[in-house]
Amino acid sequence: MIPAAFDYYxxxxxxxxxxxxxxxxxxxRVMAGGHSLIPMMKLRMAEVPHxxxxxxxxxxxxxxxxxxxxTLGAMVTQHALIDHTGLSSAAPILREASLQIAxxxxxxxGTIGGNVANGDPGNDMPGVMQCLDAQxxxxxxxxxxxxxxxxxYEAAYMTDREDDEVLTSISFQAPTGGYAYxxxxxxxxxxxxxxxxxxISKSDGKVASASIAMTNLSDVPVWSEEAGxxxxxxxxxxxxLEAAVAAMLGDIDPAEDNRGPVAFKRHVxxxxxxxxxxxxxxxx
Amino acid sequence: MNICTGSYDIPVAYLAVxxxxxxxxxxxxxxxxxxxVTEAVYFIERMIEVLAIELNMDAAxxxxxxxxxxxQFPYTAALGWEYDSGDYxxxxxxALKTVDxxxxxxxxxxxxxxxxxxxxxxxxGIGLSFFTEIVGAGPVKNCDILGMGMFxxxxxxxxxxxxxIARLGTISQxxxxxxxxxxxxxxxIGISADSITIEEGDxxxxxxxxxxxxxxxxxxxxxATAMAGRKIRAKAQMIAAYLLEVHDNDVEFxxxxxxxxxxxxxxxxxxxxxxxxxxxxxxxxEPGLEAVSYYDPPNMTYPFGAYVCVMDIDVDxxxxxxxxxxxxxxxxxxxxxMIIEGQVHGGLTEALxxxxxxxxxxxxxxxxxxxxxxxxxxxTAWEVPNYxxxxxxxxxxxxxxxxxxxxxxxxxxxxxxxxxxxxxxFRAFGLRHTNMPHDHWRIWQTANSxxxxx
Amino acid sequence: MSDKMHIKLKVNGEDKxxxxxxxxxxxxxxxxxxxxxxxxxxxxxxxCGACTVIIDGKSVKSCTMFVGQANGSEITTxxxxxxxxxxxxxxxxxxxxxxxxxxxxxxxxxxxxxxLLEENPTPTEEEVRFGMAGNICRCTGYQNIVKSILAxxxxxxxxKEAAQ
Ligand SMILES: Cc1cc2nc3c(=O)[nH]c(=O)nc-3n(C[C@H](O)[C@H](O)[C@H](O)COP(=O)(O)OP(=O)(O)OC[C@H]3O[C@@H](n4cnc5c(N)ncnc54)[C@H](O)[C@@H]3O)c2cc1C
Ligand code: FES
Ligand code: FES
Numbered sequence: 001m002i003p004a005a006f007d008y009y010x011x012x013x014x015x016x017x018x019x020x021x022x023x024x025x026x027x028x029r030v031m032a033g034g035h036s037l038i039p040m041m042k043l044r045m046a047e048v049p050h051x052x053x054x055x056x057x058x059x060x061x062x063x064x065x066x067x068x069x070x071t072l073g074a075m076v077t078q079h080a081l082i083d084h085t086g087l088s089s090a091a092p093i094l095r096e097a098s099l100q101i102a103x104x105x106x107x108x109x110g111t112i113g114g115n116v117a118n119g120d121p122g123n124d125m126p127g128v129m130q131c132l133d134a135q136x137x138x139x140x141x142x143x144x145x146x147x148x149x150x151x152x153y154e155a156a157y158m159t160d161r162e163d164d165e166v167l168t169s170i171s172f173q174a175p176t177g178g179y180a181y182x183x184x185x186x187x188x189x190x191x192x193x194x195x196x197x198x199x200i201s202k203s204d205g206k207v208a209s210a211s212i213a214m215t216n217l218s219d220v221p222v223w224s225e226e227a228g229x230x231x232x233x234x235x236x237x238x239x240x241l242e243a244a245v246a247a248m249l250g251d252i253d254p255a256e257d258n259r260g261p262v263a264f265k266r267h268v269x270x271x272x273x274x275x276x277x278x279x280x281x282x283x284x
Numbered sequence: 285m286n287i288c289t290g291s292y293d294i295p296v297a298y299l300a301v302x303x304x305x306x307x308x309x310x311x312x313x314x315x316x317x318x319x320x321v322t323e324a325v326y327f328i329e330r331m332i333e334v335l336a337i338e339l340n341m342d343a344a345x346x347x348x349x350x351x352x353x354x355x356q357f358p359y360t361a362a363l364g365w366e367y368d369s370g371d372y373x374x375x376x377x378x379a380l381k382t383v384d385x386x387x388x389x390x391x392x393x394x395x396x397x398x399x400x401x402x403x404x405x406x407x408x409g410i411g412l413s414f415f416t417e418i419v420g421a422g423p424v425k426n427c428d429i430l431g432m433g434m435f436x437x438x439x440x441x442x443x444x445x446x447x448x449i450a451r452l453g454t455i456s457q458x459x460x461x462x463x464x465x466x467x468x469x470x471x472x473i474g475i476s477a478d479s480i481t482i483e484e485g486d487x488x489x490x491x492x493x494x495x496x497x498x499x500x501x502x503x504x505x506x507x508a509t510a511m512a513g514r515k516i517r518a519k520a521q522m523i524a525a526y527l528l529e530v531h532d533n534d535v536e537f538x539x540x541x542x543x544x545x546x547x548x549x550x551x552x553x554x555x556x557x558x559x560x561x562x563x564x565x566x567x568x569x570e571p572g573l574e575a576v577s578y579y580d581p582p583n584m585t586y587p588f589g590a591y592v593c594v595m596d597i598d599v600d601x602x603x604x605x606x607x608x609x610x611x612x613x614x615x616x617x618x619x620x621x622m623i624i625e626g627q628v629h630g631g632l633t634e635a636l637x638x639x640x641x642x643x644x645x646x647x648x649x650x651x652x653x654x655x656x657x658x659x660x661x662x663x664t665a666w667e668v669p670n671y672x673x674x675x676x677x678x679x680x681x682x683x684x685x686x687x688x689x690x691x692x693x694x695x696x697x698x699x700x701x702x703x704x705x706x707x708x709x710f711r712a713f714g715l716r717h718t719n720m721p722h723d724h725w726r727i728w729q730t731a732n733s734x735x736x737x738x
Numbered sequence: 739m740s741d742k743m744h745i746k747l748k749v750n751g752e753d754k755x756x757x758x759x760x761x762x763x764x765x766x767x768x769x770x771x772x773x774x775x776x777x778x779x780x781x782x783x784x785x786c787g788a789c790t791v792i793i794d795g796k797s798v799k800s801c802t803m804f805v806g807q808a809n810g811s812e813i814t815t816x817x818x819x820x821x822x823x824x825x826x827x828x829x830x831x832x833x834x835x836x837x838x839x840x841x842x843x844x845x846x847x848x849x850x851x852x853x854l855l856e857e858n859p860t861p862t863e864e865e866v867r868f869g870m871a872g873n874i875c876r877c878t879g880y881q882n883i884v885k886s887i888l889a890x891x892x893x894x895x896x897x898k899e900a901a902q
Pocket of ligand 2: 778779780781782783784785786787788789790799800801802
């Protein structure tokens with residue numbers, strides 16, 4: 001399993017990164033932890049003649065919590081997300097989700113930026129970021145810009161990011177209320193058969209706001225606006241759960257694979273979503 | 285497959301087997317006997333469960349009344365094999381008692397009621413299996429591989445210092461031969477296991493042998509080790525008698541020495557004997573202390589065991605969770621319990637994988653769909669339960685030390701046990717049989733086909 | 739073909755320098771260039787953990803890292819954890835509790851467990867199972883591996899207490 005040959009770059013500044021990207025167009029790619037990219041290169045499903053390793057770029061691995069605003073540098077690893085106590089209290093859904101990603105070794109290397117940028121429908125963080133209504137911050141030859149995670153994904157491995165742009169950080173408001181990330185998988189290290197990210201805030205015993213996103217049930221992560229809306233104003237009773245599930249099922253489009261046929265995935269998506277809602281509601 | 289009458293006294297049997305020539309790996313195939321007795325035991329242990337459903341009987345009781353009885357051994361099965369020894373009822377009763385079988389059934393019945401009342405979406409499965417293995421291939425008269433007889437061998441040299449080296453025709457891939465064979469030899473010749481080197485796998489030095497597979501190393505090469513050890517001991521007895529100036533029959537072996545009968549203060553240790561064997565002229569005896577044994581077993585050995593698995597199944601997601609797994613193995617004389625247990629844990633884990641999702645799947649064009657370890661259920665430490673191990677001891681009457689072999693047993697008994705647990709969970713709802721592997725979606729589909737999602 | 743890179747690593751406390759194509763996987767550089775054959779290649783697809791080493795304080799599957807990416811780092815392999823006649827407590831414990839059979843997974847298991855106990859010196863059984871889930875063993879059924887790690891943890895803790 002030897003990947004095709006490449007030129008290896010390890011620049012120290014983002015300016016250099018952008019310059020290499022500009023020079024080589026889509027023959028160049030950045031690498032974060034490499035735990036999605038290297039397996040693809042080994043299988044020769046990805047060929048990257050110019051590989052730019054981001055590990056030496058300063059400040060990309062910072063976690064900043066300023067008041068209600070949380071910013072995660074692209075190179076923050078899943079291990080760091082689990083380990084960071086401030087983050088665990090400010091946005092506990094990240095820890096809950098990270099613990100369900102891959103295995104310990106992969107989590108030391110895999111980064112939030114890579115997970116979000118990759119565009120693999122199996123990745124767990126894109127759904128979480130859509131649920132949080134995060135902004136994805138990019139920098140390119142023309143300067144920086146932000147895109148909402150909810151608008152970022154176009155198709156499997158296709159995102160709004162241009163070839164010469166780099167994801168620098170992800171920012172979002174610290175969520176209030178209850179949260180849950182519920183994932184069904186066959187074993188540790190497996191991608192989701194179905195997974196749901198849920199945030200619910202409560203006032204006067206009723207749902208004040210709800211945000212719901214689903215993982216690996218379409219070729220992109222699915223933020224289901226209507227599923228969230230179906231909960232608002234209810235006490236998360238059985239009828240509300242059914243309504244949310246029905247709305248969510250209208251938005252997903254799973255494909256058959258080794259994890260099972262479509263009917264099974266749709267059923268499990270509903271079950272997982274109900275469980276996630278109930279847990280988030282209990283915590284709200 | 286012709287061991288498929290299992291542990292039951294079935295007077296007449298007929299077996300037809302279709303062989304399929306293919307360049308594809310059969311589903312679930314791996315190691316630890318998933319090409320041999322596992323299929324046979326899976327077949328009979330599923331049959332007995334289905335029969336219990338047909339007869340509306342408890343599956344444990346149905347097994348019990350059909351077991352071959354202790355006094356019927358050696359027992360010739362309808363398809364021709366002669367089972368060497370067994371005490372199935374004792375093992376079965378011990379297993380059921382330890383897990384509180386009746387309590388489990390009561391709990392299961394309550395769960396079914398609660399499920400019907402809509403109070404839970406989880407069902408409980410009690411997986412049973414009782415297996416008889418056939419290992420230790422084998423007698424040259426009826427076993428061969430492409431014409432090569434399936435004996436095995438051991439060659440022992442005792443050094444003048446009192447340490448020893450034994451070379452065998454088998455090879456350990458982690459089954460702990462260096463420990464097990466040294467222990468067998470230590471108790472035969474009275475040299476401590478620490479002072480015995482076991483050497484395998486070097487064809488320049490090893491005696492001819494057929495290797496390690498089919499749980500044959502202890503039954504065959506282990507027997508050769510004991511037999512060669514006994515040849516050493518016989519010569520050592522003559523040397524000791526000479527040194528002690530008594531008749532050969534007047535000394536007896538006692539752990540690590542020969543003592544004069546009735547005069548235990550007069551003795552020669554094996555260490556002294558080894559030295560004398562090389563350095564003293566003994567009339568009528570060649571110098572040296574070496575022996576070789578090529579062992580052609582008179583019969584196969586037939587280990588057996590009783591397994592119980594308690595599983596909770598999430599009807600809505602198809603996710604099974606193993607709450608308890610109890611494994612009682614009878615592999616005859618137990619040489620090293622720690623090694624036996626290690627073999628059992630490993631074999632059960634392989635069985636878990638096979639039963640619950642280790643599938644090599646192909647698409648319609650014959651392309652493999654499960655090309656990496658990610659693509660099927662390959663359990664990590666997280667998905668594997670803590671196993672409880674137990675045993676009874678029914679020695680093999682024809683093996684020099686009564687040992688039977690254990691490496692494959694847990695796989696052979698484990699696959700039907702896990703499968704039965706899944707299927708038993710749905711018995712109350714009319715399930716007769718469904719095929720392995722029981723991965724999440726297939727369990728879900730079973731529940732679905734029984735109307736449990738309506 | 740891309741040019742060879744001048745690679746510098748500190749492996750088990752020793753400085754190593756060699757030339758390699760950046761695409762070479764770290765596991766092959768260790769095994770074939772440096773003759774450090776403790777870390778094994780089980781799957782080559784990032785799933786089995788047999789190739790686990792510690793790189794700058796992280797447990798990493800060395801089949802999923804380019805040697806260029808590792809350039810400049812400090813690496814500990816099983817060879818750096820204990821010596822045949824001065825075994826690490828974990829190695830002793832695996833031997834004592836029959837935590838290995840064929841031994842293929844063992845270097846990865848012990849290297850990973852070293853890091854696990856460093857981060858969590860008093861793990862529960864559940865934490866050990868979760869923390870070791872990136873390492874596959876096809877022989878032992880994990881039970882004695884878990885037992886070995888728990889026993890090593892208590893031994894290390896007892897030694898620490900005695901030292902205080
Ligand atoms: C055995 C195994 C199991 C796994 N299980 C899961 C799982 O359950 N859930 C899950 O979500 N993931 C899983 N993963 C994937 C893992 O989490 C990856 O590490 C992660 O998806 C990508 O992060 P990375 O830092 O390794 O990215 P890389 O592999 O370095 O990059 C991935 C892609 O993103 C691009 N990229 C990376 N960083 C940037 C950036 N800053 N700007 C622009 N583009 C960038 C790269 O060019 C590449 O195309 C698993 C991986 C393995 C090996
Ligand atoms: S060889 Fe690296 S994970 Fe298997
Ligand atoms: S001991 Fe053989 S793979 Fe673990």
